[in-house]
Amino acid sequence: MPDLIHNLEAVQERIAKAAQAAGRDASSVHLLAVSKTFPAEDVRAAHAAGQRAFGENYVQEAIAKIEALADLRAALDWHFIGPLQSNKTRPVAERFDWVHSVDRLKIAQRLSEQRPENLPPLNVCLQVNISGEASKSGASIAEAAQVAHAIAALPKLKLRGLMAIPEPAGGLDEQRVPHRQLRELFERLRGDGLELDTLSMGMSADLEAAVLEGATIVRIGTAIFGARDYSH
Template sequence: MVTKVAENIVKSLEQIRQDIDAIAEHSDFNESVRLLAVSKKHPADAIRTAYDAGQREFAENYVQEGVDKIQQLKALDVTWHFIGPLQSNKTKLVAEHFDWVQSIEREKIARRLNEQRPDALPPLNVLLQVNIDNDPNKSGVQKKDVYALAEFVSQCSHLKLRGIMTILEADTDENQQLNSFAAMRSLYEKLQQMHPSVDTLSMGMSGDMRQAIHAGANMVRIGSAIFGQRE
């Protein structure tokens, strides 16, 4: 039996995909935009519903919760992203179970992930989290330190540098959002010139997706707009 919750997830996914396509069509950047479904605090059944509706990339913020879901859903062809703060004592689980990590901000964490990534798995895809607004309440590497960290990651044989991500301050107005996202796009294009593997600019969530896509995001991270309020 299809539940009301499942119906809502399917409808929401369809609507968000339409919204993304419509925004991208009026953007100055001729790029398709990938939708990353942020499934933290939602059950495996909700992920399965979204998967059945065509969604293939999912993100988790908490290591053990994410690993539990990965194991529950291992029969599905899902690409798993870790997007939360990552502490040293959790790097091994992430290195062993996830396909992407979007929250690298320190050389130490990158080194541990590289050392702990199993040889049998392909390189772990890595985004550097950039604190583009120098917000003391946000994680991320400072803009001036991005190039050195990118160079370090690019030398790690079990990691693959794919790009950068950011999370903006919660209370920024639309103009400030556009400026911050434009600064990220500029940084991304410079990194692309230095590292051919760079192809992903992850920025924009439910509240600022439009501004992010207009500024050149090619991946957006959407949670509650797909799955509803978290438990």
């Protein structure tokens, strides 16, 4: 799949340029390839091109993909990044390495209770509704500290940091504002004693703004796999 390989290289180049502009080492920004709606064969091809971490939004689709790629399980990191309902936490707790979309304490508690004893702690991020959109999930900025401390105290989870999906904005300066707000919240929580190392922010359209403001994981789908077909 030459297009996919070219796209991966192009995204890595964007990350490297943005990191250089920010005075950062490009290796401090990790690429999460968002493979939702794309087949397992595309994930296999991306892995063959050197990609390790993959993000999925839909539980049933993700489980089918993980099972289809069982021969690569030790070589892949699976990240759940979509809205997570209480009745879907068990398969996620049992199969994923990361959950970025922990938007409330109840979800974290269920993941903690359902994480198998034989697996390492589940890496989680608290999702913050950084733009205050009514349509978006996530803790508010005001309640984030309380929720984060409660999540950090749960067994079988490791709170790694924060995640956000900012409201779309036009230019680079406008895009940087919500990412800066998330970074400032992240720094406040670290100052409060939480051992956080992850800022999951930035997608295909605002990757540069996110990297300039400190993203450690960027979640890129369209720029790697192409336009999505949701008709199925």
